[in-house]
Amino acid sequence: MRKFLFLLVISYFLALIEKTFFAYFTIRGIAPDLVLGLVYLYYFLTSKRENITVYLAFFAGFILDVFSSLPFGVWTTSLLVSVLVLSVLNSHFDKTNPFFIPISFFIFLGVYKVSSVMLTLFFSLFNLSSVALPFYFSLLGFIVEYIYSFVFLFICSLIIKKYVRRKIFL
Amino acid sequence: MKHMNSLFKKWALGFIVLLIVLFLINLAHGSSLLREPFYIISSPIEKLLIIAGEKSSDFLGSLFNFRDLALEEKKLASENQKLLSEIAQMKYLKDENETLKAALSLKLQEKFKLLLCEALSWDFQHNTLFISKGSNDGVLENMPLITGNKVLVGKVVHAYRNSSQVQLISSPKAKFDVSPLSIANGGENKFYTLAQGGGENKIILNFYPLNKEVKANDVFVTSCVNKNFPKSLLVGRVENVVKNDINPYQKVIIKPFFKKDMPEFLFLITNFNSL
Incomplete structure (x- = not known):
């Protein structure tokens, strides 16, 4: 329970950093998805505890929704859908394969973005103007976001492996 | 396998219930009840992080x-x-x-009825801002938001009880009419044109007539023809002009006067009825 609360506090601060600090380091308006990276990294390092990852995805998504201007619930549900897709991927593919992380993160982020567009439309009663952010929801925007987020994911995984005791995280 | 199926059914049911609950929350505009306490708690931390971000970007910029x-x-x-x-x-x-x-002499108070408010939370990615005044303070949707220097920031799109969501003029959803300052202030050949937010801190004029002269650093103000915003509020300065032989119009890109490091206190104009 304490570890879970610790993760929630981290996701709260990551959400804040993502939308304030990284607003100065955006690439054409796109900032790295730190909270998404946290959920992915937690799942990747602790795949035996899928339930906890789902709860983490729920609460982390809730925090993202609180700070977002999109309809409430878009990020909560998108993150849940992405974690469920990730668990399906995990059960069908070999995690030790070096291509697993980049490919699974690509799919994870892809599902996250597509479901966020669909859910924005759903929650805004199919008001098309609610997704009028051309670059943010474009293919090029997706690739930029993937590379940007993946770099941070890679750095964070190195830090966790080197400095953080796995016991704290797991 | 049976266990897996029942687990999947359990999750699927939970997910559908969650979707319905969230849909109802959005329908009843109940999200403000969940969001407001977080804004109030996070506002001081956000300000610190914004300052840190600004300083870091300046430092890294000089290194590069x-x-x-x-x-x-x-x-x-x-x-x-x-x-x-x-x-x-x-x-x-x-x-x-x-x-x-x-x-x-701007004499803002004489011209407009103003309501002082504080910028609580910025969402630069989606070009929105949350301010500290809501429907309890008399805030209504479509009220324009300006700085003390008469710089237009945006308009209220959702008035919650104690806070409001403001759509910045750089938002792609923002459409309003503008005039060049020289013409708006009594020059000859009065005209106005449609401005649309271009995201990423830009405003774009897609239908600027080719026969009208415009150059970098020209200042644009609101023109109030369509009653979106009051007249003569400062919008921004021309950054770039794109001309094309095929297109009967020239494209003008404007950099808004408001910035990420804007003053934290802003003013809502409460006596202007926009359309």
Whole structure:
């Protein structure tokens, strides 16, 4: 329970950093998805505890929704859908394969973005103007976001492996 | 396998219930009850992080430009002399400017009924801002938000109880009419054109007639023809003009006057009924 609360506090601060600090380091308006990276990294390092990852995805998504201007619930549900897709991927593919992380993160982020567009439309009663952010929801925007987020994911995984005791995280 | 199926059914059911609950929350505009406490708690931390972000971006910017420093030094030395001669001229302009200021004197309070509010939370990615005043303070949707210097920031799109969501004029959803300052202030050939937010801190004029002259640094103000915003609020300065032989219009890109590091206190105009 304490570890879970610790993760929630981290996701709260990551959400804040993502939308304030990284607003100065955006690439054409796109900032790295730190909270998404946290959920992915937690799942990747602790795949035996899928339930906890789902709860983490729920609460982390809730925090993202609180700070977002999109309809409430878009990020909560998108993150849940992405974690469920990730668990399906995990059960069908070999995690030790070096291509697993980049490919699974690509799919994870892809599902996250597509479901966020669909859910924005759903929650805004199919008001098309609610997704009028051309670059943010474009293919090029997706690739930029993937590379940007993946770099941070890679750095964070190195830090966790080197400095953080796995016991704290797991 | 049976266990897996029942687990999947359990999750699927939970997910559908969650979707329905969230849909109802959005339908009843109940999200403000969940969001407001977080804004109030997070506001001081956000301000610290914004300052840290600003300082870091300045620092990193100077690091990346390290190679250019030698060239910059030479350039600065020659510019220094030029500036000295300009100082004399500036002094004259300063006096002139002060006289003009006194003559124009913004007198915002006389022209508009204003409500002071605080910027709580920025969402630069989606071009929105949350402010500290809501429907309990008399805030209504479509009320324009300005700075103390008459710079247009945006308009209220959702008024919650104790806070409101403001759509910035750089949002792609924002559409309003503007005029060049020279023309708006009594020049001849009055005209206005449609401005649309271009995201990423830009405003785009897609239908600027080819026969109308426009150049970099020209200032644009609101024109109030469609009653989106009051007249003569400062919008921004021309950054770039794109001309194309095929297109009967020239595309004008404007950089808004408001910035990420804007003052935290802003004003809502409460006596303007926009359409």
